Amino acid sequence: MKRIGVFVCHCGSNIANTVHCEKVAQVAKDFPGVVLSTDYKYMCSEPGQVMIQEAIREHNLDGYVVAACSPRMHEPTFRKCAARAGMNPYMVEQVNIREQCSWVHANKEKGTEKSIDLLRMGVAKVVKNEPLYSTTIPVTKRSLVIGGGIAGIQAALDIANAGYPVTLLDREHTIGGRMAQVDKTFPTLDCSACILTPKMVEAAQHPNIELMTYAEVEAVDGFVGNFDVTIRKKARYVDFDQCTGCGACTEKCPKKVPSEFEMELGMRKAIYTPFPQAVPNKPIIDAKHCRYLLDGKCGICKKVCPTGAVDYEQKDELIVERFGAIVVATGFEQFDISAYEEYGAGKIPDVITGLHLERLMNASGPTAGKIKRPSDGKVPEKIVFVKCVGSRDEAKGRPYCSKACCMYVAKHATLLKEKMPNSKSYIFYMDVRTPGKNYEEFYARTQNEYDAQYIRGRVSKIFQVGDKLIVRGEDSLLGRPVEIEADLVVLAAGMDPRGDAKDLARTLGISYDQHGWFTEAHPKLQPVETHTAGIYLAGACQGPKDIPDSVAQASAAAVKAAGLLSKPELTSEAMTALCDEAICSGCGLCQSICPYKSIEIKSINERYHGQMRQRRVSNVNQGLCQGCGACTVACPSGAMNLKGFTNDQILAEVDALCQR
Amino acid sequence: MKYGLYPGCSLNGTGIEYGLSTKAVAQKLGIDFVEIPDWNCCGASSAHNRDHLLSVALPARNLALAEQHGLDQIAVPCAACYQRMKAAEVALRDEPTRREVGEVIEMKVEGKSRTRALVEVFTNDLDAExxxxxxxxxxxxxxxxxxxxxxxxxxxxxxxxxxxxxxxxxxxxxxxxxxxxxxxxxxxxxxxxxxxxxxxxxxxxxxxxxxxxxxxxxxxxxxxxxxxxxxxxxxxxxxxxxxxxxxxxxxxxxxxxxxxxxxxxxxxxxxxxxxxxxxxxxxxxxxxx
CATH class of the missing domain: 3.40.50.11810 (Rossmann fold)
Structure with a gap:
């Protein structure tokens, strides 16, 4: 039998008020294996810990139980205390008689009884504890940032400035993301490109940053400190080593395609750079529209290229690289407004979205900054904004607030008035939400100095009569229906997760919510970590965010990633799952339930009735396993055990509880 | 193609042109409409304002009759009739409702017949060519x-x-x-x-x-x-x-x-x-x- 010590803590009066701590310690003396049982006012204090360490040496203890607060509070303290006395830290059990007993009960007798029960269970378990050891893993001192919007750029710059190499990956062929499409930023109204492009250039020129644009993550293997990432570098059909970015090919290309960057309000060529400040500023060929790649005719770009950089034979390339940490910054998509048929969205050309208006306002946009409505190029005078389109609307499956729309609408109304003093903006809203530094002041200015008329109520219908758009809605403050004849309607479309966000989450082994936003490890205390160690979140991929929030989160994620990379080696989790191969039937249930992709099925050879045979069993990768225990519950044969919480230990606790 | 036909009250009254043209077009297209024998009011516009059970039971009787005569699909020209009949069909998917309604109308109703709006029949069921x-x-x-x-x-x-x-x-x-x-x-x-x-x-x-x-x-x-x-x-x-x-x-x-x-x-x-x-x-x- 192991020699067990019991230490009951009073926690000042926190526990002692509702529990007879002396009595608990007294009763515990008779539990099997207990050679010492005592109580003390503050076990976590220095004298308390010294007392425990002396007892370990004096009584030659194999393990001990401390009945005190929650293990979430002090388990690390008491484990370290054991280690200092030469005991394996996993030979300690902490029984919670504070949060789950004294704090929630009033009756001292019953509280004492419950504490005794809990302690009996703890002692029964610790008898079956085995020393556990964590191993160390080397760390690959490189980071991958997926997504080159403002969040990804900021994260990459911060990690790079901390001294670690970063690969900044973007599926588009330029970095910049959504912010590059935006004209001005709230609440300062500084030009978006003017503050973004220096960062893009800095990222491109930083000695620690490798840009990898027009590339996508295909697969992720390995684990924290050593992710093996398979990346598809898509064919650009232009050799970037030879291309000088002179632009002759784009100029001569005969094929025009609606520009995605301009929200299809303008055209681009089939060989193109999306916007003048693109980084890298070299064109690629859009294979879906290139005449030569489609039917072998044309070839003009190749003819005009002075350096022979055009290469129609280029193919996608798959590479595998190893990274220690991954920052996910894949951003958002604008909600597809065509779901709002009652607003004529997607049907009436002059019912547009916020991003469309950004492009119409932008000096380098399709209208050179002049506000012209898409249908007939007329300059609008009456403009109606409808807020919460694809946000806060259960009927469209979007119950959440998209957070940035209230402010961007205020910005739009201000800028429209500045550009066109005779114009008038009407803004239909449910609530105006402006919680941000200087946001409320900006909103007040929009109303007071820029003449925007805010109407509280929903719009029921938008339709076209002649060249006017009739907007019908309710003014819920006046309790009356309202009708406005508008020239242009802007729907403040909310944010959606990327269409393929869930696929990426599965590839990375991170979790996402019902909408597809990536889930942080803890909504308050771990806002940039994921449940998968070594993978961090930045920007709107985790939930709707504006630019300042995205940048702040990106820097936070960078600190986490750099912190990880700064470690010489990583200590792996000691309490991991272990498969008993003798019982395992190889059914694979554990493999499919494992959220960390740490279980693989392997073949083993064994002797069976004198003959060799092959059999499939589960194998847990100890570096990947986070000790969540899901596999142990799924395992039908009980072969899967979580070290420190084995089936045997838990049954011992249940037995102990039933012994009273 | 054979369908049950539920004309409702309007096809012989205020909407007589609808009734006449429906029959003439069906004949021309070779669609066989069999009027549900002994049909009753669908209850539209009043029943569902008075009593929910009544509003299901009235059309349910027509559905039960259609079932008895082996009419799997019922074409309903009038939009109001269609809505009441379809609402009853949906309500009858629930087993306890089906039993309760069966007792009220004193007929067996399984909810097998499909209610179809006439406009659907004339578009979706006809080959465009x-x-x-x-x-x-x-x-x-x-x-x-x-x-x-x-x-x-x-x-x-x-x-x-x-x-x-x-x-x-x-x-x-x-x-x-x-x-x-x-x-x-x-x-x-x-x-x-x-x-x-x-x-x-x-x-x-x-x-x-x-x-x-x-x-x-x-x-x-x-x-x-x-x-x-x-x-x-x-x-x-x-x-x-x-x-x-x-x-x-x-x-x-x-x-x-x-x-x-x-x-x-x-x-x-x-x-x-x-x-x-x-x-x-x-x-x-x-x-x-």
Whole structure:
């Protein structure tokens, strides 16, 4: 039998008020294996810990139980205390008689009884504890940032400035993301490109940053400190080593395609750079529209290229690289407004979205900054904004607030008035939400100095009569229906997760919510970590965010990633799952339930009735396993055990509880 | 093709043109409509305001009769009848409701028969190629505003098409050679249920439907609903007075326009029974000339 010590803590009066701590310690003396049982006012204090360490040496203890607060509070303290006395830290059990007993009960007798029960269970378990050891893993001192919007750029710059190499990956062929499409930023109204492009250039020129644009993550293997990432570098059909970015090919290309960057309000060529400040500023060929790649005719770009950089034979390339940490910054998509048929969205050309208006306002946009409505190029005078389109609307499956729309609408109304003093903006809203530094002041200015008329109520219908758009809605403050004849309607479309966000989450082994936003490890205390160690979140991929929030989160994620990379080696989790191969039937249930992709099925050879045979069993990768225990519950044969919480230990606790 | 037919009260009364044209078109297309024997009122417009069980039991009896006679599919021309019958069909999917209703109507009802709106039968069940092959008098040049009303597209459990921008009848009109106009009042309320109790409120709503069809450039309106039709047709004069504009929009059932395109006689289709003169527009289409 192991020699067990019991230490009951009073926690000042926190526990002692509702529990007879002396009595608990007294009763515990008779539990099997207990050679010492005592109580003390503050076990976590220095004298308390010294007392425990002396007892370990004096009584030659194999393990001990401390009945005190929650293990979430002090388990690390008491484990370290054991280690200092030469005991394996996993030979300690902490029984919670504070949060789950004294704090929630009033009756001292019953509280004492419950504490005794809990302690009996703890002692029964610790008898079956085995020393556990964590191993160390080397760390690959490189980071991958997926997504080159403002969040990804900021994260990459911060990690790079901390001294670690970063690969900044973007599926588009330029970095910049959504912010590059935006004209001005709230609440300062500084030009978006003017503050973004220096960062893009800095990222491109930083000695620690490798840009990898027009590339996508295909697969992720390995684990924290050593992710093996398979990346598809898509064919650009232009050799970037030879291309000088002179632009002759784009100029001569005969094929025009609606520009995605301009929200299809303008055209681009089939060989193109999306916007003048693109980084890298070299064109690629859009294979879906290139005449030569489609039917072998044309070839003009190749003819005009002075350096022979055009290469129609280029193919996608798959590479595998190893990274220690991954920052996910894949951003958002604008909600597809065509779901709002009652607003004529997607049907009436002059019912547009916020991003469309950004492009119409932008000096380098399709209208050179002049506000012209898409249908007939007329300059609008009456403009109606409808807020919460694809946000806060259960009927469209979007119950959440998209957070940035209230402010961007205020910005739009201000800028429209500045550009066109005779114009008038009407803004239909449910609530105006402006919680941000200087946001409320900006909103007040929009109303007071820029003449925007805010109407509280929903719009029921938008339709076209002649060249006017009739907007019908309710003014819920006046309790009356309202009708406005508008020239242009802007729907403040909310944010959606990327269409393929869930696929990426599965590839990375991170979790996402019902909408597809990536889930942080803890909504308050771990806002940039994921449940998968070594993978961090930045920007709107985790939930709707504006630019300042995205940048702040990106820097936070960078600190986490750099912190990880700064470690010489990583200590792996000691309490991991272990498969008993003798019982395992190889059914694979554990493999499919494992959220960390740490279980693989392997073949083993064994002797069976004198003959060799092959059999499939589960194998847990100890570096990947986070000790969540899901596999142990799924395992039908009980072969899967979580070290420190084995089936045997838990049954011992249940037995102990039933012994009273 | 064989279907049960539930004519409801209007197809022999206010909507007699709908009844006449439905039968004539079905015959021409070789569709076999068997009228459900001994059918009763669907309960529309009053039953569901008084008593939920009654509103399910009334149409459930018709469904039970259809089952007894082996009619798997029931074509329902009237939009109000369709909505009540379909709502009953949906309600009867619930086993306890089915038992309760069975006791009330003293008949076995399994909910096997499918309720179909007539407009669905004439579009979705007919091969588009076949339809264009039987059109002998294409309605070329006729600009039609398809008006669906509320009953066929709401609520979602019974809807035959999108509640905001249904297209099923527009496509049918295009197949007949007509030009469907883009307009925004396809599913707005015509005010039908207030026509008796609050005529002034109802008239305003009717007038708006007519006005926006006119503004969209339509020559006429086509509907699948007797209640809408009587509102838009019978009250059009009063609406003209209210709006202070001339409308002159004939209101057709889609079956009437089908009949004309199929080469049937106008009188046989009931086109002479309209309030707003309905024949000359059709006589003047380029195809007729």
């Amino acid at each position: 076949f339809l264009s092959s039987v059109v002998v008098r294409p309605l070329s040049g006729l600009k039609v505003a398809s008006y669906y009303g509320c009953l066929l597209v709401k609520p979602a459990q019974v809807a035959i098409d999108s509640p905001e921008n249904p297209m099923i009848m527009d496509k049918l009109m295009a197949a007949l050679g007509a030009t469907p106009v883009e307009w925004s009042y396809k599913t707005e309320c015509c005010g039908g249920s207030l026509a008796i109790t609050r005529p002034e409120a109802s008239l305003g709503m009717t007038a708006n439907v007519l006005k926006y069809a006119k503004l969209a450039g339509a020559d006429c309106i086509v509907t699948p609903c007797p209640l809408c039709t009587s509102n838009l047709d019978m009250r059009q004069k009063a609406a003209e007075g209210l709006l202070g504009m001339e409308l002159g929009l004939p209101i057709y059932y889609f079956t009437e326009l089908m009949g004309v395109a199929l080469g049937l006689e106008m009188s046989q289709l009931g086109l002479t029974k309209h309030f707003v003169e309905a024949t000359s527009l059709l006589k003047n289409t380029p195809a007729a000339q």
